[in-house]
Amino acid sequence: MANEKIPYKIYLEEKEMPTTWYNVRADMKQKPAPLLNPGTGKPMTAEELSHVFCDELVAQELNNTDRYIPIPEEIRTFYKMYRPSPLVRAYCLEEKLGTPAKIYYKFEGNNTSGSHKLNSAIAQAYYAKKQGLKGVTTETGAGQWGTALSMACSYFGLDCKVYMVKVSYEQKPFRREVMRTYGASVTPSPSTETEVGKKILAEFPGTTGSLGCAISEAVEAAVTRDGYRYVLGSVLSQVLLHQSVIGMETKAALDKYGIKPDIIIGCAGGGSNLGGLIAPFMGEKLRGEADYRFIAVEPASCPSLTRGKYVYDFCDTGKVCPLAKMYTLGSGFIPAPNHAGGLRYHGMSSILSELYDEGLLEATSVKQTDVFKAAEYFARVEGILPAPESSHAIRAAIDEALKCKETGEEKTIVFGLTGTGYFDMVAYEQFHNGTMTDYIPTDKEIAESIAKTPGIQ
Amino acid sequence: MANEKIPYKIYLEEKEMPTTWYNVRADMKQKPAPLLNPGTGKPMTAEELSHVFCDELVAQELNNTDRYIPIPEEIRTFYKMYRPSPLVRAYCLEEKLGTPAKIYYKFEGNNTSGSHKLNSAIAQAYYAKKQGLKGVTTETGAGQWGTALSMACSYFGLDCKVYMVKVSYEQKPFRREVMRTYGASVTPSPSTETEVGKKILAEFPGTTGSLGCAISEAVEAAVTRDGYRYVLGSVLSQVLLHQSVIGMETKAALDKYGIKPDIIIGCAGGGSNLGGLIAPFMGEKLRGEADYRFIAVEPASCPSLTRGKYVYDFCDTGKVCPLAKMYTLGSGFIPAPNHAGGLRYHGMSSILSELYDEGLLEATSVKQTDVFKAAEYFARVEGILPAPESSHAIRAAIDEALKCKETGEEKTIVFGLTGTGYFDMVAYEQFHNGTMTDYIPTDKEIAESIAKTPGIQ
Numbered sequence: 001m002a003n004e005k006i007p008y009k010i011y012l013e014e015k016e017m018p019t020t021w022y023n024v025r026a027d028m029k030q031k032p033a034p035l036l037n038p039g040t041g042k043p044m045t046a047e048e049l050s051h052v053f054c055d056e057l058v059a060q061e062l063n064n065t066d067r068y069i070p071i072p073e074e075i076r077t078f079y080k081m082y083r084p085s086p087l088v089r090a091y092c093l094e095e096k097l098g099t100p101a102k103i104y105y106k107f108e109g110n111n112t113s114g115s116h117k118l119n120s121a122i123a124q125a126y127y128a129k130k131q132g133l134k135g136v137t138t139e140t141g142a143g144q145w146g147t148a149l150s151m152a153c154s155y156f157g158l159d160c161k162v163y164m165v166k167v168s169y170e171q172k173p174f175r176r177e178v179m180r181t182y183g184a185s186v187t188p189s190p191s192t193e194t195e196v197g198k199k200i201l202a203e204f205p206g207t208t209g210s211l212g213c214a215i216s217e218a219v220e221a222a223v224t225r226d227g228y229r230y231v232l233g234s235v236l237s238q239v240l241l242h243q244s245v246i247g248m249e250t251k252a253a254l255d256k257y258g259i260k261p262d263i264i265i266g267c268a269g270g271g272s273n274l275g276g277l278i279a280p281f282m283g284e285k286l287r288g289e290a291d292y293r294f295i296a297v298e299p300a301s302c303p304s305l306t307r308g309k310y311v312y313d314f315c316d317t318g319k320v321c322p323l324a325k326m327y328t329l330g331s332g333f334i335p336a337p338n339h340a341g342g343l344r345y346h347g348m349s350s351i352l353s354e355l356y357d358e359g360l361l362e363a364t365s366v367k368q369t370d371v372f373k374a375a376e377y378f379a380r381v382e383g384i385l386p387a388p389e390s391s392h393a394i395r396a397a398i399d400e401a402l403k404c405k406e407t408g409e410e411k412t413i414v415f416g417l418t419g420t421g422y423f424d425m426v427a428y429e430q431f432h433n434g435t436m437t438d439y440i441p442t443d444k445e446i447a448e449s450i451a452k453t454p455g456i457q
Numbered sequence: 458m459a460n461e462k463i464p465y466k467i468y469l470e471e472k473e474m475p476t477t478w479y480n481v482r483a484d485m486k487q488k489p490a491p492l493l494n495p496g497t498g499k500p501m502t503a504e505e506l507s508h509v510f511c512d513e514l515v516a517q518e519l520n521n522t523d524r525y526i527p528i529p530e531e532i533r534t535f536y537k538m539y540r541p542s543p544l545v546r547a548y549c550l551e552e553k554l555g556t557p558a559k560i561y562y563k564f565e566g567n568n569t570s571g572s573h574k575l576n577s578a579i580a581q582a583y584y585a586k587k588q589g590l591k592g593v594t595t596e597t598g599a600g601q602w603g604t605a606l607s608m609a610c611s612y613f614g615l616d617c618k619v620y621m622v623k624v625s626y627e628q629k630p631f632r633r634e635v636m637r638t639y640g641a642s643v644t645p646s647p648s649t650e651t652e653v654g655k656k657i658l659a660e661f662p663g664t665t666g667s668l669g670c671a672i673s674e675a676v677e678a679a680v681t682r683d684g685y686r687y688v689l690g691s692v693l694s695q696v697l698l699h700q701s702v703i704g705m706e707t708k709a710a711l712d713k714y715g716i717k718p719d720i721i722i723g724c725a726g727g728g729s730n731l732g733g734l735i736a737p738f739m740g741e742k743l744r745g746e747a748d749y750r751f752i753a754v755e756p757a758s759c760p761s762l763t764r765g766k767y768v769y770d771f772c773d774t775g776k777v778c779p780l781a782k783m784y785t786l787g788s789g790f791i792p793a794p795n796h797a798g799g800l801r802y803h804g805m806s807s808i809l810s811e812l813y814d815e816g817l818l819e820a821t822s823v824k825q826t827d828v829f830k831a832a833e834y835f836a837r838v839e840g841i842l843p844a845p846e847s848s849h850a851i852r853a854a855i856d857e858a859l860k861c862k863e864t865g866e867e868k869t870i871v872f873g874l875t876g877t878g879y880f881d882m883v884a885y886e887q888f889h890n891g892t893m894t895d896y897i898p899t900d901k902e903i904a905e906s907i908a909k910t911p912g913i914q
Contacts, residue, residue: 007470007471008471008537009471009537011468014464014465014466078840080465080466081465110567112836112840112877114879155837155840173886174882174883177882177885177886178879178882178885180885180886180889181833181842181885181889182836183837379638379639380611380612380638380640383538383539383569383608383612385638422569422571425631425635428637429630432637
């Protein structure tokens, strides 16, 4: 009966929107391991990082102590254009599944970038602008991050140079065109524009690219140009900080109706969405104020948390980036070509890696065809065509809800619906035509990939 | 200062959502002319119409008297999944234009169909289900209506058969794939599945199709099958009735903040969005309670209101439909192949035609390249990539706001942002590459098209 008071969609009012980001590191007893300089083996200093990142972002990257960091007014103004995002009660999904579970999802897809990535893109563009830079460089895989950054740069009048993983560049011409609409220049990676791109092309002439490789190119392009810095859409602690706006809004919306979740689920590639969604809830858990189950859902074809090794590794294929301690499949790992969508990064955010290592976060992996079954089911029942990435979380949420059906437990499940699949119809078409396949790397393949990565010590 | 209280986005609460549709015909002194049976020349009876449409929809089509029609509970439940749509204050656009005008837009694109079409699709599917039908047939041009109907039929478990204008079918494979995700069958039109399709193909072998032709096929497919009816996404009075939910929400949101618009602008193809958006405001004007300027914006390449003739004409190319009195370019009119997006119907809703004829509604036409200039400008400033259709309204709204800049008038402008352009990137690409062209039919072409349409009496 209390349920009847809960609307299908909970929108915060503008005045209820978060004014600060939440920095989960402040509440972690064991801090995430620092980035290391691969040359010296010592922690990266702010000065060293400032060649790659904007100064304010370097400060955020190294900030393990401040619990709340104010969101600058300019960023809050931009947030108001597309936030708050709705927290949706999945009444139709619950009814269709016949589960006693109560399912909510935080929907981040109602903006032109099509995902949560815009939350950090606008922050990073803002700090670049504030520092008086000309522009920024980045990589993009499935294209969501590149689109988000293009929009953010357009808003602040910054130049935006995107290295797009070649296979996505070719498969997703429309994503590319959206980025062009926002004035970005988009280059398929590996390219001959950079030294590292040329080297990778020489070594692997037929390569369709990888995120790790595109990162290397984007970093090189940034450090060899005046007035440019590199920005990254996931993995880094600064990105998880910005994405905490997802969790802050979710918590505020739940609190408004006195709802306490039992399980919080998110898909995990580099960890930005999951890290942001769970942040304030994890904070409560770390402070002993509440308890929740957190589940990271990753693709079976790129299972860094569930099958990777927790060691120092390079953040990129070309080894131009610092070393990060993380669950990794080896920085040379590239998911099988049949892998659709994002979640193709070889490692995992240091914050999430540490939380997982301490047993504060669970992880599971799901097969691609099972993910698309869940995606189509969800689209028909809840009316939103989900991104392949987001559908990993849908799969796990449905599975948890079906467990509740068996046990009769009325658990409250919250998951992150990170984005929409409008630019992923090639993958949906393969699914409809029955030509979509699964690929699960063997233990040997993973062990070899990890072994041959020189970053791992 | 009062402005500072108005948030970027006004969302109604669930309990504030409209519970009735508003039927503007009840307040029109001069009712729209009735549909005529082309055989007898007499008004179509309910019995005659019931072969094509569901019984409840026939009743709504013929209802010129009831001002408010309750929205059935099941439809309101579906509306709650994706409505209310936000009424957005375009603060960023105002600032960028440097206009004293206050600009608002009602954004209908935050659902997977990508447009307002879902508002009527779910209503029509509901009545079909209620009548115990097996399925429905329809046509789609740019694909928004077909997608919306696929979603609605999936929700109610109805079969959905879509005839898609051939040029769109070929240019928009992803739209087709979204419809397949929702279980619809999609056939390029003209096809050899119907007698009328075969006839049109024989007469014009190279034709890329038209909406009027796809309508003929869909109607034939409905009336020759047991348990099927035809549904239409625009033009009809029943559709404008369902779309009044846009205007009802807009008015409720404005009233909440005591805002009175001066100008209300919408793009116009068949008239469903514009008719729905202006409905309750037009009601006030008709009853002498308030005054507003209403502007219909149509493409220069398909200018039914601004250059058509107000006469009885067939609703479709194949002449299997009744005759409607409307502003028309002739039912054989097909926009030039360079015309992108929707708004390609040869006629205009009888309701809007009558209001225009009485001078209660203004109309203007805009060139395609000017429309895309406005679209890109809007995308960069307001962060939403608009559909080409919606961008006609953006163009006119910007032009009105710039007039205010000249005169210093602080007018309040409301326009309908009917949808997103995520499936229109081919057209955006043409625009970026400078290969997009304009075509304005000559007076001679229009006169000939009107003259050779036998429906015109």
